[in-house]
Structures are given as structure tokens and as C-alpha cells.
Amino acid sequence: MVDPTSDIGEDADESTAQECANCGEKILQSPTHRVVTRVEDGEARHRHFCSDECRAAYGESRSESDEPTDE
Ligand SMILES: [Zn+2]
Numbered sequence: 001m002v003d004p005t006s007d008i009g010e011d012a013d014e015s016t017a018q019e020c021a022n023c024g025e026k027i028l029q030s031p032t033h034r035v036v037t038r039v040e041d042g043e044a045r046h047r048h049f050c051s052d053e054c055r056a057a058y059g060e061s062r063s064e065s066d067e068p069t070d071e
Pocket residue numbers: 020021022023024025049050051054
């Protein structure tokens with residue numbers, strides 16, 4: 001809201017950008033931005049993904065193990 005160059009006024013900038021939970025990419029007003037909300041241990045967790053592909057890949061890898069795997 002303090003960005004004079006923004007026509008949209010969204011609150012996404014470098015300081016507030018979410019990182020893709022799968023590939024770690026910063027998500028800046030991406031049209032393919034996906035947010036997945038799930039409840040773990042009684043708390044709502046939000047996971048952000050840069051695309052449906054990353055969301056799917058993350059879900060598949062997580063179904064096997066809780067440990068994140070590096071390629
Ligand atoms: Zn991603």
C-alpha cells in the first residue's frame with residue numbers, strides 16, 4: 001500500500017512474499033500462486049506454491065515421508 005508504482009495495491013512485495021513450499025521460489029503476485037490450508041496438531045498451516053505442478057509434486061513427495069528431499 002506504500003508502493004506508489006503499484007496500480008493494484010496488493011500487499012505482496014519482497015518482504016511479504018511467500019516462498020513455494022516445494023521449490024523455494026519467491027511468489028510475487030503469481031497468477032499460478034496456490035495456497036493450501038491444512039490443520040496439523042490443531043493449528044491451521046498455510047502452504048504456498050508457485051504453481052499447481054509444485055503443489056502436486058509436494059503432496060506426492062510428502063505422502064512418502066515427512067523429510068524434505070533434495071533433488
Ligand atoms: Zn514451486
